[in-house]
Amino acid sequence: MNQNSIQVKAEPRVLFVDMNSFFARCEQQVNFWLRNRPVGVCVYTGKYGCVISLSTEAKERGLKAGMRLNDVMAICPDFIPVESNPVRYREFHTKIINVLKQYCQDVVPKSIDEAIINLTNYDHSDPLTIARKIKREILEKVGDYLECSVGIAPNAFLAKLASVRGKKTGGLMMINPQNIDEILSGLKLGDLPGIGANMSYRLERAGVKTPLEMRHTSPERLKAIFKSIDGIYWHYRLNFIETNIVAHDYRGMQAMRQISAEKRKNIEYIDQLFMTLCLTLEKRMVHHKFYCKSIGFTARYEDGTRWDDGFAITLPVQDAVNLMRMIRLRVEKFEKLSGTGPVFNNDITQMRVAVTNFVNTGNMFYSLFDDIERQDTALKTMHEIKNKFGSDKLIRAMEMTDSKVIKDVIGFGSVKDLTDLDYKMPVAEPSNPSPGEEYIEY
Ligand SMILES: [Mg+2]
Numbered sequence: 100m101n102q103n104s105i106q107v108k109a110e111p112r113v114l115f116v117d118m119n120s121f122f123a124r125c126e127q128q129v130n131f132w133l134r135n136r137p138v139g140v141c142v143y144t145g146k147y148g149c150v151i152s153l154s155t156e157a158k159e160r161g162l163k164a165g166m167r168l169n170d171v172m173a174i175c176p177d178f179i180p181v182e183s184n185p186v187r188y189r190e191f192h193t194k195i196i197n198v199l200k201q202y203c204q205d206v207v208p209k210s211i212d213e214a215i216i217n218l219t220n221y222d223h224s225d226p227l228t229i230a231r232k233i234k235r236e237i238l239e240k241v242g243d244y245l246e247c248s249v250g251i252a253p254n255a256f257l258a259k260l261a262s263v264r265g266k267k268t269g270g271l272m273m274i275n276p277q278n279i280d281e282i283l284s285g286l287k288l289g290d291l292p293g294i295g296a297n298m299s300y301r302l303e304r305a306g307v308k309t310p311l312e313m314r315h316t317s318p319e320r321l322k323a324i325f326k327s328i329d330g331i332y333w334h335y336r337l338n339f340i341e342t343n344i345v346a347h348d349y350r351g352m353q354a355m356r357q358i359s360a361e362k363r364k365n366i367e368y369i370d371q372l373f374m375t376l377c378l379t380l381e382k383r384m385v386h387h388k389f390y391c392k393s394i395g396f397t398a399r400y401e402d403g404t405r406w407d408d409g410f411a412i413t414l415p416v417q418d419a420v421n422l423m424r425m426i427r428l429r430v431e432k433f434e435k436l437s438g439t440g441p442v443f444n445n446d447i448t449q450m451r452v453a454v455t456n457f458v459n460t461g462n463m464f465y466s467l468f469d470d471i472e473r474q475d476t477a478l479k480t481m482h483e484i485k486n487k488f489g490s491d492k493l494i495r496a497m498e499m500t501d502s503k504v505i506k507d508v509i510g511f512g513s514v515k516d517l518t519d520l521d522y523k524m525p526v527a528e529p530s531n532p533s534p535g536e537e538y539i540e541y
Contacts, residue, residue, distance in 0.1 A: 108253055109339045111275045112226055114216040115250040115258035116199060116233065119266065121212035122152035125191050126181045128242040137178045141168060144180045151183065188212075189413065194241045201236075202229050211413050215255045226251045230271055246270060256336040259292055276339070283311040283337070298325075313337060351455030353395070354379040363445050370443065376452040377419035377426075384454065385482050390415030391454035396426045398442055399449040406442050408433070415458050418478060422452065 118124070122140040127133045137157035141148040148168045160175045171178050192211050199206045202224065205217040218226055230249040237245055248270035250261025257274045264282065265272025274282055288299040291310055305324045307313050313321070314337035321330030332342045354376040362368050384391065394416075395409040408429050416422060430442045 107339050108219065108341070109276045111251050111253050111258075111273050112218040112221075113252055113255050113258045113341075114218065114226060114230055114233075115252075115255060115262045116195075116214045116216065117248045117250070117259070117262040118195070118212035119246045119248060119270070120152060120154050120158070121191075121245075122183060122188055123154040123157070123181075124244050124246065125188050125242075126184070127154060128191075128244040129187065130181075133179060133181070134244065137162070137175055139171065139178060139180055140183045141180045142183055144168065144182050148180065150180070191241060191245065192413075195237055195245070195247075198236050198240060199233060202233065213259075215258065217255075227271075227273065234270065250274070253339040254336065254341045256292075256342065257339075263290075263292065279314070279337075280311055283314055284309070286310045288313070301325075310337070351453055351457075352380055352383050353451055353453035355449065355451035357449050358447055363447055366443065366445060369445075369447055369450070372450060373426075373443065373452070374419065374423060376450060377422040380422065380452060380454050381417060381419040381478070382482055384417045384457075385478050387457075389457040390417045391457055393454070393456035394422060394425060395451075395453035395455070396429070397449075397451040397453075398447050400444075400446040401448055402446070406433075409453075411456065422454070426452070 123138050126138060126140060127136075133154075135156060136154070137160055138154040139150040139157050139162065140152040141150050146167075146169050150162070150166050150168065150171055151164060153162050153164055157175065157178060160178075162171055162175060162178070168180055171180075188211055192208070196206060196208055196214060199214055199216055203216050203218055203221055205220065207215045207217070209215055216229075218224055218229070230251055234247060234249060237247055248262045248266045250258040250263070250265055250272055252258040252261050252274040253276075257279070261272040261274045262270075264286075286309070288294050288302055288308075288310060289296065291313075294302075302308075302313065302324060307316050307321075307324065313333065316334065318331040318334040321334050322328060324330055325333065335342050356372060356376065358369065358372065380391075383389075392413075392415045393409065393411045395407075397405055397407050399405040408426070410425075410429060412425065416425070434441060
């Protein structure tokens with residue numbers, strides 16, 4: 100479903116709903132004692148546990164998502180850490196989406212706490228009235244502590260921007276052709292979701308100093324500054340063209356390899372190969388700026404049997420650490436339940452990892468994970484260096500050693516522990532390559 104087009108539609112009919120401090124507020128919703136207190140949700144509550152969501156009260160104390168518990172407690176001794184409860188958040192998410200769907204069938208969840216409502220084809224409804232009703236109804240029907248911010252604009256990007264800017268003014272804001280220049284003139288480049296420090300710097304050096312100037316810069320010029328078609332999309336976003344309710348040409352990517360009789364004798368080789376396949380996909384996804392929301396894994400064995408798995412995840416991933424971890428968790432679960440012995444064994448003749456159901460980096464709004472952009476940049480930089488100097492010149496800790504180390508990698512911790520429980524329905528294995536599907540084989 101591609102709802103993008105190069106047509107300008109200036110009428111503000113796209114709503115962006117963003118839950119405030121979502122995980123923390125879910126906890127405050129179910130535990131009355133936590134209300135009005137500085138609360139934070141952590142992946143685990145050990146000394147170095149990472150805080151992934153802070154209550155409003157905790158934010159007011161100057162705490163930031165991504166901080167470790169020892170640092171948090173030093174600043175705010177009455178802070179209350181709560182262990183994350185993904186099942187709970189998903190239940191609230193589902194209830195919220197159901198509220199939104201009462202007003203429009205065209206609801207696209209963007210993450211666990213964000214959704215787009217496209218009223219373009221609902222001429223009879225007034226977006227402002229609907230936004231107010233939604234805000235009230237979430238409080239009444241889902242939880243009286245679950246506040247949200249709603250942005251309204253002609254496209255999803257500007258609606259997201261309106262939802263962020265509107266947080267301080269009662270959680271409701273509209274951007275339209277009449278007020279956009281005034282709103283943008285009050286912002287810095289870094290205030291635009293998706294424009295990080297690097298890109299701000301590049302734009303400023305090229306003479307585009309503010310979001311307002313950016314809006315009035317030609318698509319060709321922005322393309323030259325961004326050194327990619329992204330520049331054109333940025334022009335579109337700021338000029339009422341939809342680029343963020345998206346579908347694209349890539350349906351899936353996979354990495355596959357045959358394993359010779361000689362090589363499969365060595366289980367370490369099989370583990371290494373599994374990692375290589377995941378790293379290959381990571382590299383491709385980084386290159387295309389994709390995150391995947393579905394993962395597939397297949398192992399074929401000497402006796403002609405195979406082990407197949409496919410699952411969807413709520414929070415999209417791009418990095419090999421998470422890919423490997425999620426596949427391994429599924430494998431371990433299966434091994435425990437079935438008792439048929441290890442999936443990774445010396446009889447494997449072929450291994451395949453597939454990713455699909457992509458979202459673009461440009462469409463990702465990681466409001467919960469402030470450090471995600473830094474993580475993105477780190478991955479990108481690493482791959483750039485590898486491309487330039489050869490892949491053996493830069494090796495991450497995980498690439499050097501065994502799966503034990505991989506489990507200990509903390510850098511990606513904020514997302515992975517959530518996604519553990521985020522399995523949904525399995526996806527069908529694509530039996531034949533469809534057009535647009537990329538195959539990477541060795
Ligand atoms: Mg949020």
